[in-house]
Amino acid sequence: MSGGGDKHLKPATKLVRGGRRPEWTGPVVNPPVWRASTHLYEKDADRQAAGGNNNDGQFFYGRRGSPTQWALAEALTQLEPGAAGTVLYPSGVAAIAGGLLAVLKPGDRLLMADNAYDPSRSMATGLLKRLGVTTTFFDPLDLDAYRTLFAEPVRAVWLESPGSLTFEVCDVPALAAIARDHGAVSLIDNTWASPLGFAALSHGCDITMMSLSKHVGGHSDLMMGSASAGERWYRALRRTAQDLGQVVSPDDAALAARGLRTMGLRLEAQTRSALKIAQWLEAQPQVARVLSPLLPSDPGHALWRRDFTGGCGLFGFVLASADRTAAARVVDALQLFGIGYSWGGYESLALVTTPQDHRTVMPSPDTAGPAIRLAIGLEDADDLIADLAEALAGKETP
Numbered sequence: 251m252s253g254g255g256d257k258h259l260k261p262a263t264k265l266v267r268g269g270r271r272p273e274w275t276g277p278v279v280n281p282p283v284w285r286a287s288t289h290l291y292e293k294d295a296d297r298q299a300a301g302g303n304n305n306d307g308q309f310f311y312g313r314r315g316s317p318t319q320w321a322l323a324e325a326l327t328q329l330e331p332g333a334a335g336t337v338l339y340p341s342g343v344a345a346i347a348g349g350l351l352a353v354l355k356p357g358d359r360l361l362m363a364d365n366a367y368d369p370s371r372s373m374a375t376g377l378l379k380r381l382g383v384t385t386t387f388f389d390p391l392d393l394d395a396y397r398t399l400f401a402e403p404v405r406a407v408w409l410e411s412p413g414s415l416t417f418e419v420c421d422v423p424a425l426a427a428i429a430r431d432h433g434a435v436s437l438i439d440n441t442w443a444s445p446l447g448f449a450a451l452s453h454g455c456d457i458t459m460m461s462l463s464k465h466v467g468g469h470s471d472l473m474m475g476s477a478s479a480g481e482r483w484y485r486a487l488r489r490t491a492q493d494l495g496q497v498v499s500p501d502d503a504a505l506a507a508r509g510l511r512t513m514g515l516r517l518e519a520q521t522r523s524a525l526k527i528a529q530w531l532e533a534q535p536q537v538a539r540v541l542s543p544l545l546p547s548d549p550g551h552a553l554w555r556r557d558f559t560g561g562c563g564l565f566g567f568v569l570a571s572a573d574r575t576a577a578a579r580v581v582d583a584l585q586l587f588g589i590g591y592s593w594g595g596y597e598s599l600a601l602v603t604t605p606q607d608h609r610t611v612m613p614s615p616d617t618a619g620p621a622i623r624l625a626i627g628l629e630d631a632d633d634l635i636a637d638l639a640e641a642l643a644g645k646e647t648p
C-alpha cells in the first residue's frame with residue numbers, strides 16, 4: 251500500500267496521522283473494521299473494471315484487503331523514508347519468506363548474517379535450499395571476509411541489526427553498499443529498531459521487514475508482519491504476496507493500527523528503562539557481560555549512535571557462571587517477568603537463550619554460554635531492578 255503526503259512531518263506526528271484518510275475513516279477517528287470477503291458491484295462492468303485495476307486502495311475481493319488493512323500499510327509506509335509501499339503478512343516469519351521469495355530464484359546464492367533470527371536461518375537451510383537457492387552464512391562484523399564472498403555471484407544479502415540474541419550492531423550502510431556494488435539486493439530484518447529507530451532504506455537496504463507482533467502490536471495479542479520497499483521491490487513484494495495468497499484479517503489490522511499510534515511513546519519508555527536496567531546489571535558481580543548496544547561500553551554502541559535514532563527494551567546478559575541451570579534458576583525466580591517468546595509488549599519477559607546453538611560462523615567467546623534475554627515492558631524500572639536483584643541473589647543460595 252503506497253504512502254500519501256505528510257512526508258515532511260516528524261515521526262511522532264506520522265504515527266498519529268498515518269493512514270487516516272477521510273475516505274477510509276468516514277466521520278470517525280479510526281478506519282472502521284471492514285470485515286469482508288466479498289465486495290459487491292453495481293454492474294458486471296464495474297466488477298470487470300475492478301479486476302483489471304490491481305492497484306492499491308481498490309476494492310476487488312477480500313484477499314486484496316479493505317480500508318482497514320490499507321490504512322495500516324499506508325501508515326507504515328509513511329514511517330519508512332524511501333518506501334513506495336508496504337505489504338502486510340500474517341506473521342513476521344511470513345514477511346521474511348515474502349521478502350526472500352520476491353527476490354530469489356533457483357540457482358541464486360544468498361548471503362545471510364550469522365546472527366540472524368533462527369527461523370530466517372531455518373528458512374535458508376530448509377525451504378530455500380529445496381528451491382535451489384544456496385546460502386552462505388557470514389560474520390556481519392567482518393567486512394573483509396564478507397567482501398571475499400562476492401568472488402562468486404551473489405543475488406541477495408540478508409541482514410539483521412542488532413543481531414538476534416547477541417545484539418551486535420553491524421555496519422549496515424557498508425554491507426549494503428558492497429552488496430549493491432556487486433548487483434546484489436539487500437534485505438534487513440528491522441524488528442528490533444522499527445523504522446522509528448533505524449531508517450533501513452535510507453541506509454542502503456532495498457527491502458526492510460519487521461514483525462508487527464512485537465513493537466507495533468505492542469500488547470502481546472496479535473501476529474503480523476510487514477515488508478516495505480522502494481517502487482521496484484515493492485512491486486515484486488506485492489506480486490509475490492498476491493501469488494502466495496497472503497492476507498491479514500481486518501480485525502488484526504485494526505489492532506495493529508491501534509498499537510502503532512502509541513508505539514513511539516512505548517519505545518521511548520522501554521528504551522529508557524532498558525538502559526537503566528542494563529547499566530545496573532553491568533555493575534552486578536553475578537553478571538559477566540551485558541549485551542546491549544544502548545550501553546556506552548558495548549562494542550556496537552558507536553555504530554548504534556551513528557546510524558540509529560532509537561532503541562527498544564530488548565537486550566541480553568550473560569551470567570558469570572556460564573551455566574544453563576543457573577540461568578534457568580534466575581529466570582524462574584523472577585516475579586515481574588513472564589517466561590515466554592516474543593517481545594515488544596507492555597509487559598516484561600525473560601528467556602534463557604543459547605546463542606551458540608544458532609551460529610555457524612561467528613566467534614562469540616563471551617556470549618558462548620547460555621544468556622538471559624530480557625524484554626523490558628512498561629513497569630517501573632526500579633521495580634524490575636529490585637526483582638532482578640532478588641533473583642540474582644537467590645541464585646547464590648543452595
Ligand SMILES: *Cc1c(COP(=O)(O)O)cnc(C)c1O
Nearest residue numbers: 341342343367439441461463474
Ligand atoms: C519475532 C521475530 C520475527 C518473527 O515474527 P513473528 O511475527 O513472530 O512471526 C522475525 N524477526 C525477529 C528479529 C523477531 O524477533
